[in-house]
Amino acid sequence: IMAATKASKEQKYDRQLRLWGDHGQESLENAHVCLINATATGTEILKNLVLPGIGAFTIVDGHTVSGEDFLCTLQNRAQAATELLQELNSDVSGNFVEESPDKLLDNDPEFFHRFTIVIGVQLPESTCLRLGSVLWSASVPFLVCKSYGLIGYMRLAVQEHTVIESHPDNALEDLRLYQPFAEFKNHIQSYDLDSMDKKDHSHTPWIIIVAKHLEKWLSEHNCQPPKNYKEKEAFRQFIREGILKNENGVPEDEENFEEAIKNVNTALNPTKIPSAVEDLFNCEQCNITSQSPSFWVMLQAVKEFALKEGNGSLPVRGTIPDMIADSQKFINLQNVYREKAMQDAAAVSKHVERLLQSVGKVCCSHCIANCKHLCWRLGKNAFFLRVVRCRSLAEEYSVDSVNKDEITSSMDNPDSEMVFYLMFRAVDRFYQQHSRYPGVYNYQVEDDISKLKLCVNSLLQEYSLNVNIKDDYIHEFCRYGAAEPHTVAAFLGGSAAQEAIKIISHQFVPFNNTFIYNAMSQTSATLQL
């Protein structure tokens, strides 16, 4: 039964396993997500986490269901939502707590420490800040979400989120053409383009072609590779001259040479350590202690590798793109890179072991095997390591540390998405003052416009924000009457769920730190507040 269940899970999750792999799926299945408030937005977010198979969820919601909620029973909203969501995926276990988050914060704030991530939906400002502070101290990631009329809002608060597998969309290849490592040099040496027959000549990988021509170029140009457009153009021409000619002097059709010429632009870039990775090397977290998270131990190991075995470079990635070549030449070339990558990963792994030992952590054979595997994955991603640090909610809200620059520069365009952020803040004030949201009932709309405007002005004054908010937006937010239309809830549901999956799996890169979606114009913006 176990094997059958595993097989059917692999089939069920096949389409997503192709994105985050079995190890990503495992991290999801070990996660316990907390959702506060099972509104339309909340249940949509959770649906998109239950379907891909998170281990467990707990809904915290003290509300009873109202007619506006789709789950119109006389039941508690938490329970109704839990049952409906659990039915979506029998692999997931669901729980509910019929309690307001404020009560839990009063009586048992450590309740929230057990979760992999806490997602708070439609929270009033005071609750949000209280909860934010508890979660920040406990290093539990906090994702705040709101749907309000046609505007969606998300805020991620996590101190330090590390990502080894960021899966960048358009990464440059790591070919080491500029300073070939010894084994690659030897391999290049094994080719003699001038003495090859036509078949071999036309099926030589473009990497070798560029390498051979680069060798000649360097010897004739004082060891300086082609740098500017003019030099690269001359280099391309140099390669073109290497194309075989028939007995009439007409160049043959050699696609591999055309590939070489096309790739000159990107292939000759020196293998520098990306500045983003250099910045990580300079972080104080690289001073390893026994408390250091494994990401920093591995990063320090990569840094030490770069200084020693790597001769100033990161571990070789080990992959090459497909190219015109016969099977043997391609495989042999690929193996040169692969073997070097494995060698480099093993060296990094040794640094990891040494670092752990130096802080008193002894490695058993299981750990060492695991470490080797992790370092192999680390080597493949060394150029793309990322750390995301979001500011705390406290920092965002404090008059002393509010990000005035970001707000005022965005508001140079008074219709930028930043205006919605300010409107959300103003609406939160309105709620604090009047214990209700503006414009919920038709008769309130007109009067609430001036009341909301007062909140806007007091907000701008408190934070000394010299910006202008058009009256239209104040009117619009009263018009919304705190409505939570389903399509906006669903958009946010998908967006937030994927950010949560990024946090849980440590794959792909989460946003930093505020996301605004405008369904009126179908536009969005990410702000760092």
Added chain:
Amino acid sequence: MADTDEPEKKRRRVVELTEKMVVDGGSGRTCEWEGRWNHIKKFLERSGPFTHPDFEPSTESLQFMLETCKILVIGAGGLGCELLKDLGLSGFCNIHVVDMDTIDLSNLNRQFLFRPKDVGRPKADVAADFINSRIPGCCVVPHFKKIQDLDETFYRQFHIIVCGLDSIVARRWMNGMLLSLLVYEDGVLDPGSIIPLIDGGTEGFKGNARVILPGMTACIDCTLELYPPQINFPMCTIASMPRLPEHCIEYVRVLLWPKETPFGDGVILDGDDPEHIQWVYQRSLERAADFHITGVTYRLTQGVVKRIIPAVASTNAVIAAACATEVFKIASSAYIPLNNYMVFNDVDGLYTYTFEAERKENCSACSQVPLDLHFSPSSKLQEMLDYLTESASLQMKSPAITATVEGKNKTLYLQSVASIEQRTRPNLSKTLKELGLTDGQELAVADVTTPQTMLFRLCFTS
């Protein structure tokens, strides 16, 4: 067994909860309850500074949406399931859905209207059942069919059509169908004949949503270059120079299977049959071993054979929601619709880009101007065929070319019917002059990418 009881118990419990929701009448519908449409009423009954210039707040819009507005959803898969839910929960009660597929286990990570017990059943039917039983008052009519099996009379009845398709060919067909419904009076387009088409697409963590007003804004074919043709591996690589595990798998699929017919003569490789995939996997491993290629796995094999595109619930939720928002805007006139193309990507943070795709002046689908084909009279028909399939702006799949020669309608070449293909194949190596074609004459071309025949004008070059 206890295992199979549990899901059924849960399902019954959910139906129970749903039934409790239906209270009493009001507005003549027996399925409403107090406050049900409060969220939506705020947009329909209140004026606002950002509404569409033609918008007038009224209680009639809600009535229209609940009782009259008819929406067609094409596809009941990843996008379709989300669309049906979004529309049902947004007040649309008259929905039709078309889908020719049946449910597979691998759909369940995102196509949430389906359960393990539904595997094998038609998607359209199960999706309709689910929505009809869970959203009181909503009526979804399923059509377990290909879109090509339905005609003008069917499509004409809808106010808005939303597509959640996974095929460019199907999109172009739908696009062509709606263009064919347009009515022109004295060269002026009758706006009443326009059926807005909202099209969504997703792939992994990327997606797009667009609004098409046929005859007025950029259509699918206007922006065909946004969908680059799918690149297949060259035959010489597959046949004699494999380098990647994918090449080994394609070798087995394209060359070995037809040769060895492992499951019987005429039995086509079925990507959904695990036995077939297992056979391909084993042979691919052998092929790979011959060339010292590593990396062939069962998962990769299935991916290559079925041309699998990775998919998750979240991207489908986002794109469907954006599309459903547009349906709402158009049906209610409450806001100006998206103008007209939004791209979404959440690999690194969340990124959207919204722009106005422009109409192409000589669009093969919507420009109404017969396209010129420039060939010399000594060109072979094969060259014309190659142009129709390879040109980035036409990208036809298997065009059938007919012309009027000496007063008679003559099929020059047709691929899809074996007997006609055989009969007309020799024409491919004949020149246009030999075939009796003259300068300026009309050629009619039919193809799966369009429901109507396309007219071209032949222009001889010297």
